[in-house]
Amino acid sequence: MKKLKNILLTNDDGIGAKGLRALEEMLRPFGKITVVAPKEAQSGMSSAVTITHPLRLFEHSQEERLIRYICTGTPVDCVKIAMNQLFTNNPPDLLASGINHGANTSSALLYSGTLGAAAEGVLYNIPSIGFSLATPHNPDADFSASIYFGRKIVEQYLLHPPISPVFISVNLPDIHLEQIRGIRLGRQGKGAWIKEFDKRIDPHGYPYYWLTGAYRNDEPDAMDTDQNLVDHDYVSVVPHQLDTTHYAEMERLRKIWNFA
Amino acid sequence: MKKLKNILLTNDDGIGAKGLRALEEMLRPFGKITVVAPKEAQSGMSSAVTITHPLRLFEHSQEERLIRYICTGTPVDCVKIAMNQLFTNNPPDLLASGINHGANTSSALLYSGTLGAAAEGVLYNIPSIGFSLATPHNPDADFSASIYFGRKIVEQYLLHPPISPVFISVNLPDIHLEQIRGIRLGRQGKGAWIKEFDKRIDPHGYPYYWLTGAYRNDEPDAMDTDQNLVDHDYVSVVPHQLDTTHYAEMERLRKIWNFA
Numbered sequence: 001m002k003k004l005k006n007i008l009l010t011n012d013d014g015i016g017a018k019g020l021r022a023l024e025e026m027l028r029p030f031g032k033i034t035v036v037a038p039k040e041a042q043s044g045m046s047s048a049v050t051i052t053h054p055l056r057l058f059e060h061s062q063e064e065r066l067i068r069y070i071c072t073g074t075p076v077d078c079v080k081i082a083m084n085q086l087f088t089n090n091p092p093d094l095l096a097s098g099i100n101h102g103a104n105t106s107s108a109l110l111y112s113g114t115l116g117a118a119a120e121g122v123l124y125n126i127p128s129i130g131f132s133l134a135t136p137h138n139p140d141a142d143f144s145a146s147i148y149f150g151r152k153i154v155e156q157y158l159l160h161p162p163i164s165p166v167f168i169s170v171n172l173p174d175i176h177l178e179q180i181r182g183i184r185l186g187r188q189g190k191g192a193w194i195k196e197f198d199k200r201i202d203p204h205g206y207p208y209y210w211l212t213g214a215y216r217n218d219e220p221d222a223m224d225t226d227q228n229l230v231d232h233d234y235v236s237v238v239p240h241q242l243d244t245t246h247y248a249e250m251e252r253l254r255k256i257w258n259f260a
Numbered sequence: 261m262k263k264l265k266n267i268l269l270t271n272d273d274g275i276g277a278k279g280l281r282a283l284e285e286m287l288r289p290f291g292k293i294t295v296v297a298p299k300e301a302q303s304g305m306s307s308a309v310t311i312t313h314p315l316r317l318f319e320h321s322q323e324e325r326l327i328r329y330i331c332t333g334t335p336v337d338c339v340k341i342a343m344n345q346l347f348t349n350n351p352p353d354l355l356a357s358g359i360n361h362g363a364n365t366s367s368a369l370l371y372s373g374t375l376g377a378a379a380e381g382v383l384y385n386i387p388s389i390g391f392s393l394a395t396p397h398n399p400d401a402d403f404s405a406s407i408y409f410g411r412k413i414v415e416q417y418l419l420h421p422p423i424s425p426v427f428i429s430v431n432l433p434d435i436h437l438e439q440i441r442g443i444r445l446g447r448q449g450k451g452a453w454i455k456e457f458d459k460r461i462d463p464h465g466y467p468y469y470w471l472t473g474a475y476r477n478d479e480p481d482a483m484d485t486d487q488n489l490v491d492h493d494y495v496s497v498v499p500h501q502l503d504t505t506h507y508a509e510m511e512r513l514r515k516i517w518n519f520a
């Protein structure tokens with residue numbers, strides 16, 4: 001196993017999440033761990049940053065070769081404050097985010113704080129991986145298979161790192177280790193949420209709206225999407241880039257749009 | 261000028277922003293306007309969604325062929341609640357977001373609520389455009405050139421719409437109309453923020469951290485990036501996709517990573 005000097009961990013379920021303990025366990029054999037995690041749960045925070053009020057950074061706890069900090073902001077704030085206050089001269093060799101209590105496949109990538117933190121790592125040129133367990137947000141989910149397969153992926157990552165500026169998104173099916181059929185490189189699937197609000201009436205007669213919804217899979221038959229790999233008991237691994245320019249459309253529109 | 265039935269507007273600076281008034285003025289000649297804007301300023305909210313508490317939706321004001329609502333959530337929440345509560349059977353013909361008080365070029369795309377709302381429109385298959393004025397967050401910025409050039413872009417968009425699922429990001433230089441050198445199709449530039457925190461000590465002796473920073477342009481000589489186009493007095497127009505899979509890296513890693 002390749003040894004690293006410093007590993008930075010964060011998540012979006014907050015410092016107390018079981019998935020963060022599992023991520024620590026997954027990565028402790030690889031090197032010294034620094035955790036900078038949100039004080040509060042930050043699900044659905046995407047790449048949000050905190051602009052209107054200042055942040056605080058507190059030491060939380062220490063164990064052998066493991067130190068934990070709490071940041072009062074978002075997952076991306078956690079990465080930024082770690083890089084600017086704790087790793088000013090010695091960037092970490094790996095940034096890992098998660099393990100999220102819930103899948104981050106398909107268009108969930110847009111909303112995911114777990115993957116927002118991993119994307120942020122790319123801006124600092126740190127190898128960055130986000131881990132998500134496809135459990136329906138069970139706080140007591142079983143992460144033992146995630147730890148086993150996560151280590152296999154990190155080992156391959158360190159042996160043969162990506163050559164492009166990407167972060168890796170790993171989605172793990174919520175089943176027992178022996179039921180998992182393997183690890184597959186895949187792509188981001190297409191889909192969206194429908195019927196997104198549960199409208200209720202408050203005791204004073206006024207409506208309020210809970211965000212909820214059902215997932216509509218727009219590629220139910222494609223066997224190489226993150227969503228379908230996880231649905232079929234595979235661990236899905238997708239490399240993601242930050243540049244979202246649609247180059248073909250750019251060239252096309254450049255030829256036909258006339259601004260004279 | 262092509263006429264539309266329904267146009268949905270939102271922004272991330274909140275219902276009271278001057279940039280939202282400018283967007284209304286830009287688009288009123290094209291059709292009936294429905295505004296669903298955040299109650300509070302939501303800068304830096306990216307594609308964040310509100311999960312831990314419910315949303316409220318209020319009617320704010322009406323004018324001829326213009327109705328405004330306030331939503332208590334993020335820009336993406338505004339789009340979602342508009343689509344699920346106001347446009348259930350008749351999707352809008354255009355979604356426009358902005359005009360943001362501040363540029364949304366390069367890696368700012370990650371954090372932008374303005375573009376988070378435009379990206380969300382793609383999930384509903386609505387033609388979606390985000391507008392941003394490269395002003396240093398001046399609340400009283402001059403949007404007159406933005407209105408002029410924005411209309412030109414919308415006209416071309418409606419004449420020759422993109423054929424791919426993209427949203428368009430428009431960044432406008434903060435100069436007078438006659439100083440603007442034209443409109444250019446470009447790509448998302450590479451860069452990141454550095455020195456991101458202003459550390460201060462509170463009256464009780466404890467540190468706190470304001471997010472701030474300077475932009476580091478990693479492609480200062482590329483004349484086709486959003487950042488450099490705006491810096492050189494052009495209006496930058498970039499089509500963006502939601503799929504961030506790095507396909508070449510996926511194929512490469514599929515061949516060399518060995519999970520046996």
